[in-house]
Amino acid sequence: MAKPTKPRRASTTSPPDPPTAARLPWHPPAPPVPTALLISLAALLVRVLVSVGPYSGQGAAPKFGDYEAQRHWMELTLHLPPSDWYRNTSDNDLAYWGLDYPPLSAYQSLLHGRLINASLPDAVALRSSRGFESPESKLLMRWSVLSSDLVVFFPAALWFVWAYAKGAVDGSGEERRDGWMWLLAMVLINPCLLLIDHGHFQYNCISLGLTLGAIAGVLSSNELAAAALFSLAINHKQMSLYFAPAFFSHLLGKCLKRKYPIVEIMKLGFVVLGTFALVWWPFLHSYEAALQVISRLAPFERGIYEDYVANFWCSTSTIIKWKRLFAIKPLKLMSLSATILAFLPSFVQQVKSPSNLGFLYSLMNSSFSFYLFSYQVHEKSILLPLLPASLLALKEPQLYGWFVYYALFSMYPLICRDQLLLQYIAVLGLFFLIYYSPGGSHGKRLKVPFGTKVVFSLPCLGSLLLHITYLQIEPPKRYPFLFDALIMFICFSQFVILTLYSNYKQWMLDTHSRSVGLKKDL
Numbered sequence: 001m002a003k004p005t006k007p008r009r010a011s012t013t014s015p016p017d018p019p020t021a022a023r024l025p026w027h028p029p030a031p032p033v034p035t036a037l038l039i040s041l042a043a044l045l046v047r048v049l050v051s052v053g054p055y056s057g058q059g060a061a062p063k064f065g066d067y068e069a070q071r072h073w074m075e076l077t078l079h080l081p082p083s084d085w086y087r088n089t090s091d092n093d094l095a096y097w098g099l100d101y102p103p104l105s106a107y108q109s110l111l112h113g114r115l116i117n118a119s120l121p122d123a124v125a126l127r128s129s130r131g132f133e134s135p136e137s138k139l140l141m142r143w144s145v146l147s148s149d150l151v152v153f154f155p156a157a158l159w160f161v162w163a164y165a166k167g168a169v170d171g172s173g174e175e176r177r178d179g180w181m182w183l184l185a186m187v188l189i190n191p192c193l194l195l196i197d198h199g200h201f202q203y204n205c206i207s208l209g210l211t212l213g214a215i216a217g218v219l220s221s222n223e224l225a226a227a228a229l230f231s232l233a234i235n236h237k238q239m240s241l242y243f244a245p246a247f248f249s250h251l252l253g254k255c256l257k258r259k260y261p262i263v264e265i266m267k268l269g270f271v272v273l274g275t276f277a278l279v280w281w282p283f284l285h286s287y288e289a290a291l292q293v294i295s296r297l298a299p300f301e302r303g304i305y306e307d308y309v310a311n312f313w314c315s316t317s318t319i320i321k322w323k324r325l326f327a328i329k330p331l332k333l334m335s336l337s338a339t340i341l342a343f344l345p346s347f348v349q350q351v352k353s354p355s356n357l358g359f360l361y362s363l364m365n366s367s368f369s370f371y372l373f374s375y376q377v378h379e380k381s382i383l384l385p386l387l388p389a390s391l392l393a394l395k396e397p398q399l400y401g402w403f404v405y406y407a408l409f410s411m412y413p414l415i416c417r418d419q420l421l422l423q424y425i426a427v428l429g430l431f432f433l434i435y436y437s438p439g440g441s442h443g444k445r446l447k448v449p450f451g452t453k454v455v456f457s458l459p460c461l462g463s464l465l466l467h468i469t470y471l472q473i474e475p476p477k478r479y480p481f482l483f484d485a486l487i488m489f490i491c492f493s494q495f496v497i498l499t500l501y502s503n504y505k506q507w508m509l510d511t512h513s514r515s516v517g518l519k520k521d522l
Contacts (some may be wrong), residue, residue: 043188051142055201067201069097074113082282104235126313150211159216168219191427207237208352231275242370246362253354308484310491342369361506363388408489
C-alpha cells in the first residue's frame with residue numbers, strides 16, 4: 001500500500017522584489033526637511049570646491065580684477081567716512097576701482113572689511129594694501145562670499161520653494177509634491193552663479209538673494225515685505241532694476257483689482273520710499289552728496305557695451321558702428337526706447353491680468369529686455385534673467401536647460417581668462433547630471449518637429465566646436481577676437497529665441513485662463 005504523501009509546506013521565502021529605479025533625494029517619497037538640508041549642504045560643498053580655484057585678476061598687476069575691486073572697497077569703507085566713499089580724494093582714486101555700486105553694497109563692504117581687519121589688518125590697510133594677495137586673505141575673502149550666500153540666497157531659495165510647493169504657482173498637486181526638491185537643486189546649483197561669485201569673485205548672491213526673497217514674498221502674499229526686499233536689492237546692485245517693470249506691473253495690477261487700490265498703492269510706496277531713505281540717509285544731507293553717488297552708479301562714459309557681450313548693441317556693432325556713428329546722448333535715448341519697447345508687452349499683460357505664474361515669466365522677459373537692449377551691459381548680467389528662468393524650471397525644464405548652457409557659454413572667454421576651465425567643466429557636468437537625474441522634470445519634453453530640432457542643433461554643434469577651437473587655435477592677427485565674436489553671435493541668437501518664446505508663453509496665459517473660465521461656465 002502506497003504511503004500517503006505529505007502535503008508540501010508553503011515556502012517561507014518570498015519571491016525576490018522587482019528591481020527598483022534609482023532614487024535621488026528629490027524622488028518621492030522623501031522627508032522634506034532632511035532632504036532640503038541635504039541639497040543645501042551639497043550646494044554649499046560645490047561652492048567651497050569652486051572657491052579653491054583662482055579668481056579674477058589673480059597676480060595680474062597693476063589693476064588686477066574684480067577680486068581686487070571688492071577688497072579695495074572694503075579698504076575704503078573701513079578707513080574713510082561715508083562722505084568720501086564716492087568722491088575723488090587723495091585717499092580715494094576713483095580711477096582705481098572707484099566704488100560704483102549703491103550704498104547697501106558699500107555697507108556690505110564695510111561689514112566684511114571689519115571682519116577681515118580683525119584677522120588680517122594688512123589685507124585692508126589704507127593705501128598700502130593695494131593689490132594685496134596672500135593665501136590667508138584669499139581664504140577670508142572667499143568665506144565672505146560663502147557666508148553671504150548662506151545668509152541671504154539660501155534662505156530666499158528655501159522660502160521660494162516652500163511658497164511654490166504650497167500652491168502659489170499654478171500647477172498640478174503631483175507636480176508640486178514630486179518636483180519641488182528637484183527645483184530647489186536647480187535654483188541652488190546654478191553653474192553660472194557658482195562660477196561668477198565663487199570663482200571669478202563677486203557678491204551677486206546678495207542682490208539676487210534679496211530679489212528672490214522679494215519674489216517669494218509676492219508668491220506668499222507678503223507684498224510689503226517683498227517691496228522692502230526688492231528695494232534693498234536695488235540698493236545693493238543697480239542692475240536689480242532689470243526686474244523693476246515686472247514687480248511694478250504685477251503689484252500695480254493686483255492693487256487695481258482690490259477694493260481700495262489707492263490705499264494699497266500708497267502702502268507699497270511708503271515702504272519703498274522708507275527703505276530707500278534708510279539706506280541713503282548718510283548721503284541725504286546735501287543735494288551734491290546724493291548727486292555724487294548717483295553719478296557713480298551710471299557710468300555712461302564707458303560706452304554702450306563692454307567686451308563681447310551677447311546683446312543687441314554689441315552683436316550688431318559688426319555691421320553698425322554704434323560708438324562711431326552716435327554720441328552718448330542719442331545712444332542713451334535709443335537704448336532706453338528699445339528697452340521700454342521690449343518689456344512693454346510683458347508689462348501690459350501683468351497690469352491687465354496679474355498672476356503668480358505670469359509674474360515669473362514677466363521677471364524673465366523684463367530682465368531679458370534690459371540685458372539685450374539697455375546701456376552698459378556686462379556679460380555677467382546674464383545672471384539676472386537666469387534667476388527667474390531657474391524659478392520656472394518645473395514649468396519649463398527644456399527652456400531652463402537650454403538657457404543655462406548658452407548663458408554659461410556666453411561667459412566662456414571670461415572663464416578662460418580667469419583660468420577656471422576645470423571648474424567650468426565640473427559644474428556644467430554636475431548640473432546636467434542633476435538635471436537628467438531620475439525623478440527630475442526634464443522628461444516633460446516639448447513636441448518639436450524634426451526639422452526644427454536640426455536647426456536648433458546647429459548652434460549647439462557650433463558651440464561645442466568653439467569650446468575646443470578657442471583653446472587650441474590662434475585667431476587670425478587681423479581678427480584677434482574672432483572666436484569671441486562667434487561665441488557672442490551664437491549666444492545672442494539663442495537669447496533672442498528664448499525671450500520671444502517666454503513672451504509668447506506669458507501672453508498665452510490669458511488665452512488659457514479664458515478657456516478654463518469658459519469650461520467652468522459650461
